[in-house]
Each structure stands twice: as structure tokens, then as C-alpha cells.
Amino acid sequence: MRKVSRGVVVAAIALMVIGGSVPASADAPLKEVFTDEGWFTLPDVSCDGFTLTETMDSEAITVTTFFDEAGDSTRIATRANLFGTITNAASGHTFRDHASFTETMNVAEGTTTVSGISYHYIVGGVGQVYAEVGHKISVTETGEVIFQGGQDDLASDPGQMTLCDSMT
Numbered sequence: 001m002r003k004v005s006r007g008v009v010v011a012a013i014a015l016m017v018i019g020g021s022v023p024a025s026a027d028a029p030l031k032e033v034f035t036d037e038g039w040f041t042l043p044d045v046s047c048d049g050f051t052l053t054e055t056m057d058s059e060a061i062t063v064t065t066f067f068d069e070a071g072d073s074t075r076i077a078t079r080a081n082l083f084g085t086i087t088n089a090a091s092g093h094t095f096r097d098h099a100s101f102t103e104t105m106n107v108a109e110g111t112t113t114v115s116g117i118s119y120h121y122i123v124g125g126v127g128q129v130y131a132e133v134g135h136k137i138s139v140t141e142t143g144e145v146i147f148q149g150g151q152d153d154l155a156s157d158p159g160q161m162t163l164c165d166s167m168t
Contacts, residue, residue, distance in 0.1 A: 026066075026067050026068055026069050026071075027067040027071055029064050029065060029066045029067070030064070030065040030067075031062065031063075031064045032062070032063045032064075032065075033060075033061070033062050033063075034059075034060075034061040034062075034063070035058075035059065035060055035061075036056065036058060036059050037059065037061070038056050038059065039059065039061055039080070040059065040061075040080055040082045040099060041054050041055075041056045041059070041082070041084060042054040042084065042086065042097065042160070045159070045160050045161070045163055045164065047161075047163075047164030048164065049090060050088055050089050050090035050091070050164075050168075051088075051089045051090075052086050052087070052088055052089070052163055052164070052167055053086070053087050053089060054084045054085065054086045054087075054097060055084060055085050055087065056082065056083075056084050057083040057084055057085055058082070058083045059080070059081070059082045059083070059084075060080070060081045061078060061079065061080045061081075062078070062079045063076065063077070063078050063079075064076070064077045064078075064079075065077075072107075073107055074106075074107050074108060075104060075105065075106055075107065076104070076105045076107070077102060077103070077104045077105075078102065078103045078104075079101075079102050080099065080100070080101055080102075080103070081099070081100045082097070082098065082099040082100075083096075083097070083098055084096075084097035084098075085097065086121075086163075086167060088167055088168060091168060093167065093168070095121060095122075095123060095167050096121075096122070097120075097121065098117070098120065099116075099117055099118055099119065099120065100116050100117050101114055101115060101116030101117055101118050102114070102115050102116055105140055106140075110139060110140050110141060111137055111138065111139060111140055111146065112137070112138050112139075112140045113135070113136070113137045114135070114136045114138075115134075115135045115136075116133070117131075117132075117133045118132040118133070118154070119131055119132040119133075119153070119154060119160075120132075120133060121163065121166070121167075123166050123167060126166060129162065129163065129166035129167070130153045130157070130160065130162055130163055130166070131151045131152075131153055132150075132151065132152050132153060132154040133150045133151050134148070134149045134150015134151065134152070135147070135148075135149040135150060136148050136149070136150070136152065
């Protein structure tokens with residue numbers, strides 16, 4: 001048994017030495033970090049008699065691009081973490097916004113996958129009023145949803161007008 005184990009270890013070491021001398025076939029991933037640029041800040045929502053405006057408190061985004069042997073991008077993964085405050089201009093009431101998600105574009109397949117919390121608004125005394133959470137796969141070019149696992153209020157209310165009724 002010891003001879004077999006010793007032979008396996010020697011073979012593994014030889015493979016590591018040989019494998020370590022073979023040049024990599026694709027470029028290393030490109031990692032870019034962006035801070036507080038407002039990429040995912042909610043645009044103003046015009047309601048009847050007031051506007052909801054978001055102020056970004058902090059935002060951290062990491063974009064990692066993966067390449068094939070030819071140097072073409074194959075996958076682009078964007079990891080986002082946002083903290084914001086939504087203010088009702090008429091009442092002055094504020095509401096917390098926190099999003100934490102990963103969006104991965106598969107260039108070859110033409111799909112985009114979003115996993116995590118894109119939108120999640122909670123109003124005190126009411127509870128959750130709007131959410132896009134879970135796992136969604138869509139066609140990158142058209143936005144057509146192929147798979148949705150989890151709540152997706154954005155699909156039925158892309159203009160987020162239901163927030164007008166909740167954030168008074």
C-alpha cells in the first residue's frame with residue numbers, strides 16, 4: 001500500500017512540475033473596482049403630487065471580465081453592493097434601499113443571470129412593498145426572461161409606480 005501511495009505522490013509531483021511549465025492559454029481575468037459612482041442609484045420616480053428621489057450612501061462594484069484563448073471576453077461578472085436613501089420630496093419621509101447582487105453576462109450564450117437582491121424596499125408598519133430577489137436568467141439582447149426563481153415586482157411594474165402608494 002505504501003508503494004502505491006508513494007507512486008501516486010511522485011506522479012502528482014511530476015504532473016505539477018510539467019503542468020506548471022506549460023504556458024496559460026487564456027488571458028487572466030480583468031478585475032475593475034468602482035466606488036460610489038451611482039451606477040445602480042434609482043432614477044427619480046414621479047408620483048401624483050410628489051417625487052421619490054434616491055441619494056446613494058455608498059456603492060461598491062467589482063467587474064470581472066473573463067477571456068478565452070483568442071483574448072475575447074467570454075463572461076462578465078458584476079458584483080454590486082449599494083446602500084441608498086429614498087426620500088419623498090413632499091413628506092420628507094425616508095426609506096432604506098439596500099441591494100446586493102451579482103449580474104453575470106455569458107457572451108457566448110447571449111444570456112444574463114442576476115442572483116441576489118436587486119430591489120428590496122421595506123416600509124415601517126407595512127413590510128415589504130417591492131422586491132426583485134432570487135435568481136433570474138434572461139436573453140441579454142432582448143431582456144426576455146428565460147427563468148425566474150424568486151419574487152420579481154420589476155417584471156410587472158418596471159416603472160416602480162407601486163412605490164408611490166407605499167412611500168408617502
